[in-house]
Amino acid sequence: MRRLTSVFGGATEPPKGGNPESNTLISDMTTVICLDDYHSLDRTGRKEKGVKALDPRANNFDLMYEQVKALKRGIAVEKPIYNHVTGLLDTPELIQPPEILVIEGLHPIKSSPKFFF
Numbered sequence: 001m002r003r004l005t006s007v008f009g010g011a012t013e014p015p016k017g018g019n020p021e022s023n024t025l026i027s028d029m030t031t032v033i034c035l036d037d038y039h040s041l042d043r044t045g046r047k048e049k050g051v052k053a054l055d056p057r058a059n060n061f062d063l064m065y066e067q068v069k070a071l072k073r074g075i076a077v078e079k080p081i082y083n084h085v086t087g088l089l090d091t092p093e094l095i096q097p098p099e100i101l102v103i104e105g106l107h108p109i110k111s112s113p114k115f116f117f
Contacts, residue, residue, distance in 0.1 A: 031071075031098035035105030037080050038064040043087030054106060071097045 040060040041049065051058045060080070067077040074097045081090040 029098065030100040030102060031095060032102040032104060033079060033095065035064060035103060036084070037082045039080075039082040039089065042082075042089050067095075068101075068103060071095065071101055073097075 036053075038060050039046075039053065039058055041051070041058045046053060046055075046058050049057070063080070067079060070077050076094060076096045078092040079095045080092050082088075083090045
């Protein structure tokens, strides 16, 4: 994704003041967000509840939908961060609406078709 982001202009970097390990990449025109960040349970929580990472009960699809919709409408959001290194939910990061928004991850497969429109 870093190469794809730089194709649209500028050097890629995590959000300013955000987690340097963030899955979110920002360049001059483009923001790439990883929908893994919308896990509602960390690794320990999933283990305790006996669910896998793609289980809808372990994810906040409603928040994902609302935040993507807000970004498409030009509204900044405080996007959650799932830290793949630690397995924890980190402090959310502020994402400004970009000219080009790239959404990546397996979660759109599980979400409603309304997500894309």
